[in-house]
Amino acid sequence: xxxxxxxxxxxxxxxxxxxxxxxxxxxxxxxxxxxxxxxxxxxxxxxxxxxxxxxxxxxxxxxxxxxxxxxxxxxxxxxxxxxxxxxxxxxxxxxxxxxxxxxxxxxxxxxx
Amino acid sequence: xxxxxxxxxxxxxxxxxxxxxxxxxxxxxxxxxxxxxxxxxxxxxxxxxxxxxxxxxxxxxxxxxxxxxxxxxxxxxxxxxxxxxxxxxxxxxxxxxxxxxxxxxxxxxxxxxxxxxxxxxxxxxxxxxxxxxxxxxxxxxxxxxxxxxxxxxxxxxxxxxxxxxxxxxxxxxxxxxxxxxxxxxxxxxxxxxxxxxxxxxxxxxxxxxxxxxxxxxxxxxxxxxxxxxxxxxxxxxxxxxxxxxxxxxxxxxxxxxxxxxxx
Numbered sequence: 001x002x003x004x005x006x007x008x009x010x011x012x013x014x015x016x017x018x019x020x021x022x023x024x025x026x027x028x029x030x031x032x033x034x035x036x037x038x039x040x041x042x043x044x045x046x047x048x049x050x051x052x053x054x055x056x057x058x059x060x061x062x063x064x065x066x067x068x069x070x071x072x073x074x075x076x077x078x079x080x081x082x083x084x085x086x087x088x089x090x091x092x093x094x095x096x097x098x099x100x101x102x103x104x105x106x107x108x109x110x111x112x
Numbered sequence: 113x114x115x116x117x118x119x120x121x122x123x124x125x126x127x128x129x130x131x132x133x134x135x136x137x138x139x140x141x142x143x144x145x146x147x148x149x150x151x152x153x154x155x156x157x158x159x160x161x162x163x164x165x166x167x168x169x170x171x172x173x174x175x176x177x178x179x180x181x182x183x184x185x186x187x188x189x190x191x192x193x194x195x196x197x198x199x200x201x202x203x204x205x206x207x208x209x210x211x212x213x214x215x216x217x218x219x220x221x222x223x224x225x226x227x228x229x230x231x232x233x234x235x236x237x238x239x240x241x242x243x244x245x246x247x248x249x250x251x252x253x254x255x256x257x258x259x260x261x262x263x264x265x266x267x268x269x270x271x272x273x274x275x276x277x278x279x280x281x282x283x284x285x286x287x288x289x290x291x292x293x294x295x296x297x298x299x300x301x302x303x304x305x306x307x308x309x310x311x312x313x314x315x316x317x318x319x320x321x322x323x324x325x326x327x328x329x330x331x332x333x334x335x336x337x338x339x340x341x342x343x344x345x346x347x348x349x350x351x352x353x354x355x356x357x358x359x360x361x362x363x364x365x366x367x368x369x370x371x372x373x374x375x
Contacts, residue, residue: 091374109372
């Protein structure tokens with residue numbers, strides 16, 4: 001998927017609209033888009049495909065929530081660093097889904 | 113804390129210090145505030161609650177409740193849940209509760225009350241003895257009465273320096289987990305704990321203008337607030353700065369990092 005097509009996809013547009021209200025600078029915004037793009041490569045799906053697949057609009061029930069929850073955990077674990085750093089990576093994907101009206105379970109810190 | 117300040121300070125708190133337990137005395141105070149609230153016919157057995165405490169209640173019960181409340185972050189964090197419930201069997205005590213009010217001289221002959229009046233006029237009257245009439249109305253009134261108790265309990269939590277919030281969940285699941293009988297309906301779950309966010313949670317929430325809610329004389333005629341009174345209420349802390357505070361986005365970001373939540 002080309003960079004333009006990626007950014008222009010409705011799901012990414014919704015994510016960008018959400019990011020616009022969070023006071024991020026350009027570098028932070030680009031970093032998040034790059035993380036999202038890397039996740040799309042990881043699961044071999046486009047952003048729109050992920051949004052369409054996770055939830056069944058007909059039945060109003062999650063269809064592949066566990067799949068994406070597990071993939072996000074694997075994706076987070078790919079990088080070295082602290083629990084916070086790894087979780088922040090996964091949370092970019094969770095935020096993307098939230099911007100598109102879908103919610104993945106959050107990671108709970110050990111102390112919670 | 114002064115009453116007006118308590119009302120003004122109340123927020124739905126969505127970030128709790130999970131590591132700080134709530135003192136038993138404070139929980140009891142919250143429950144007492146609910147118990148003492150007004151109740152139709154003084155039939156107070158219709159509103160009850162189950163208290164769930166982190167580290168005290170069995171983990172499997174607490175975890176199942178968190179799941180039943182959709183795993184929301186503030187549910188995961190809150191050290192105390194008060195599961196408010198309606199017990200429809202509590203209406204069985206209406207007759208005795210009314211007679212007790214006569215005995216303690218709350219209901220008096222000045223207003224036409226007597227034990228015979230209760231038997232011959234009140235108990236058969238579906239407007240008063242709601243179980244004698246439309247069951248849907250009885251359920252509606254029960255929810256209303258339970259809500260009164262919960263409203264007081266929320267304010268009591270604020271008065272105790274705590275954060276609090278109401279959440280809903282999968283009611284059938286909550287009933288099963290807590291082994292509630294069929295005639296008991298779980299309503300809202302009150303979360304209680306020390307707030308991890310600033311207690312004012314970034315300002316008072318949007319609320320429709322006073323005159324859009326209250327009417328004078330008949331429906332639709334706006335009742336205008338007196339600006340001098342509004343100024344007094346601001347001074348007393350009831351009317352406060354509206355959300356969002358200018359620092360709120362930064363606070364949310366910090367809280368998200370603290371709890372490992374998506375921004």
